[in-house]
Amino acid sequence: MSNLIYPTTNFKATETLTMERGDGAYVYDNEGNQYLEALAGLWCTSLGYNNRELIDAAAEQMGQLSFSHMFGGKTHQVGMDLADKLTAMLPVENAKVFFGNSGSDANDSQIKMLRYYNNAIGKPEKFKIIARERSYHGVTLAAACLTGLHANHTYFDLPFDALGILRTDAPHYYRGALPGESEEQFVDRIVNNLEQLILKEGANTIAAFIAEPITGASGVIVPPKGYYQKVQAVLNKYDILFWADEVITGFGRTGNDFGCTTVGIEKPDMMSMAKQLSSAYMPISAAAIRGDMYEAMIEPSAAVGAFGHGFTYSGHPVASAVALKTLEIYERDNIFGHAATIGEYMQKRMAEFRDHPLVGEVRGAGMVGAVEMVANKKTGEAFNNGAAGAFAVQACQNHGMITRAVAGNSLAFCPPLIVNEAQIDEMIEKLGKALDETL
Numbered sequence: 106m107s108n109l110i111y112p113t114t115n116f117k118a119t120e121t122l123t124m125e126r127g128d129g130a131y132v133y134d135n136e137g138n139q140y141l142e143a144l145a146g147l148w149c150t151s152l153g154y155n156n157r158e159l160i161d162a163a164a165e166q167m168g169q170l171s172f173s174h175m176f177g178g179k180t181h182q183v184g185m186d187l188a189d190k191l192t193a194m195l196p197v198e199n200a201k202v203f204f205g206n207s208g209s210d211a212n213d214s215q216i217k218m219l220r221y222y223n224n225a226i227g228k229p230e231k232f233k234i235i236a237r238e239r240s241y242h243g244v245t246l247a248a249a250c251l252t253g254l255h256a257n258h259t260y261f262d263l264p265f266d267a268l269g270i271l272r273t274d275a276p277h278y279y280r281g282a283l284p285g286e287s288e289e290q291f292v293d294r295i296v297n298n299l300e301q302l303i304l305k306e307g308a309n310t311i312a313a314f315i316a317e318p319i320t321g322a323s324g325v326i327v328p329p330k331g332y333y334q335k336v337q338a339v340l341n342k343y344d345i346l347f348w349a350d351e352v353i354t355g356f357g358r359t360g361n362d363f364g365c366t367t368v369g370i371e372k373p374d375m376m377s378m379a380k381q382l383s384s385a386y387m388p389i390s391a392a393a394i395r396g397d398m399y400e401a402m403i404e405p406s407a408a409v410g411a412f413g414h415g416f417t418y419s420g421h422p423v424a425s426a427v428a429l430k431t432l433e434i435y436e437r438d439n440i441f442g443h444a445a446t447i448g449e450y451m452q453k454r455m456a457e458f459r460d461h462p463l464v465g466e467v468r469g470a471g472m473v474g475a476v477e478m479v480a481n482k483k484t485g486e487a488f489n490n491g492a493a494g495a496f497a498v499q500a501c502q503n504h505g506m507i508t509r510a511v512a513g514n515s516l517a518f519c520p521p522l523i524v525n526e527a528q529i530d531e532m533i534e535k536l537g538k539a540l541d542e543t544l
């Protein structure tokens with residue numbers, strides 16, 4: 106064992122796989138075994154591995170200006186170009202963007218901007234945030250409070266109350282519906298629960314509602330049709346902002362430019378991004394807010410002397426150069442269009458597993474999906490631990506494919522956006538073998 110403390114790892118587990126290199130949609134371990142990277146790393150390597158243009162963009166920027174901070178208005182062209190190109194793509198009105206290094210810190214920055222903004226407009230009591238069960242928003246102290254997963258909370262004594270984090274239902278019909286409830290009734294019930302929560306807490310105390318348009322790490326939950334429209338109507342009624350966490354769903358993943366578009370949210374007020382922003386060649390995140398929210402913070406920041414929030418690496422020039430090149434490639438090569446086409450094929454092929462005796466639900470949109478394995482297909486009885494998930498992940502690995510178990514016994518699929526139909530076929534064939542062996 107090395108001296109590493111591994112992230113998101115059972116410390117009893119031993120080291121399993123030592124990765125050495127990657128090329129296109131494939132990665133290779135230190136024994137030369139090839140694996141199809143069916144989770145795009147951690148939902149992030151959209152343009153695959155060993156992309157020469159991204160490598161060159163990083164190398165050139167390192168040679169030119171390897172670092173320059175952005176405190177106090179000191180800036181650099183590549184950072185400004187990235188901000189302009191990115192905000193021009195976003196559905197957030199007159200978006201302004203703050204750069205960081207990870208999805209978690211983007212969400213922390215959003216919480217702080219929300220508080221700053223509400224103080225600026227004379228509503229300091231409006232600071233609470235509604236987050237959902239079975240959501241994943243990261244692991245820094247504040248982002249972990251937003252996250253709605255047991256393992257990210259237990260033993261950490263998180264400051265939920267101090268941060269004003271409220272919790273509402275996950276929109277997962279398969280697991281959350283009452284007996285005999287239709288999808289529409291389910292949506293109406295959980296949206297009513299949301300409204301009751303707002304009324305109980307007082308709308309004047311609630312700043313925002315955060316959601317991944319389609320969740321990732323918590324099991325790839327695709328809400329029933331109409332869910333977000335009804336949520337949005339409630340939020341509008343009580344003057345609560347819609348904050349989209351697009352860390353996974355951003356940049357073509359769900360069959361459209363952003364997950365918001367896929368699920369019918371027209372104008373989110375805030376949007377968090379990371380991962381595919383740079384195809385994971387460099388760590389970078391972006392926290393976008395509406396232009397008028399930024400405007401409201403100008404005078405207060407001048408009065409204090411500074412908007413006192415920023416990272417050494419906010420707008421890091423090398424990360425900016427790589428992200429800018431990534432966005433250029435998305436546009437030039439119509440990567441989102443390709444992903445939409447391949448995504449339809451992927452969903453069609455994944456749906457074939459609906460009849461598999463081990464599979465309770467197949468769900469997904471575009472190029473992200475999951476199969477949930479169940480103890481009893483007829484009743485939907487869940488496995489009560491993650492053993493099936495762990496077994497199936499290992500079986501996939503034995504067949505030369507990397508994936509991850511999410512929410513215990515669901516296998517997640519999120520290949521690089523550049524894969525072709527033959528590689529989807531390869532993914533399906535390997536998944537089929539792994540499921541048969543898990544049965």
Ligand code: PLP
Pocket residue numbers: 206207208209210212241242243244317321322350351352353379380
């Ligand atoms: N938000 C979402 C929706 C995510 O899926 C993730 C990571 O998977 C995060 C935030 C946290 O991002 P990071 O791991 O870069 O901190």
